[in-house]
Amino acid sequence: QQPVQSPQAVILREGEDAVINCSSSKALYSVHWYRQKHGEAPVFLMILLKGGEQKGHDKISASFNEKKQQSSLYLTASQLSYSGTYFCGTEAASYGKLTFGQGTILTVHP
């Protein structure tokens, strides 16, 4: 079953913060976050593993609540380059099979 992302869209001014949430009904092993700009491939941002390990970029932070099977991506002091569609991909029992949410469209204005 597909994870649910919220909000579906968010509009920011440069310098503002945003939080994107991802919720799954399945027990998860890992949560992967990607950003995709129009016409381009998804770009890896961060991975959060069961047990607390994280791998990703320094300027992006995220959390993973294993009890609730929820993850949140925190974007602080947003820049124009943050604009794009953010996807969470969840990995459950099946090794390496990512199930993606429907995406959150983030638009940053000057």
Place this chain on the structure above:
Amino acid sequence: DAGVTQSPTHLIKTRGQQVTLRCSPKSGHDTVSWYQQALGQGPQFIFQYYEEEERQRGNFPDRFSGHQFPNYSSELNVNALLLGDSALYLCASSSSTSGRRGETQYFGPGTRLLVL
């Protein structure tokens, strides 16, 4: 260090035809996953190849098949194309050397397929 590459970038086919898409993984990666992304949607998992075998498969019909070569590159074949097969097909590579889940998947630029 070359990233994930895919070919062709764009393709136009007609219903009933067959298509082959190609993917070369990032250097050092041995696992290739294929995803289908319809317009405005998230990527959907088709299947994953490791050691030249299909290791995982999503909810796609048998018209979708694949292959992995000894050099870890991969092909996705779709037979009897339908209008609904029009989408961006993404290849992602990862490394399975650690033998555990939670490996980062890096995506290629994709092949945009249009079925008329």
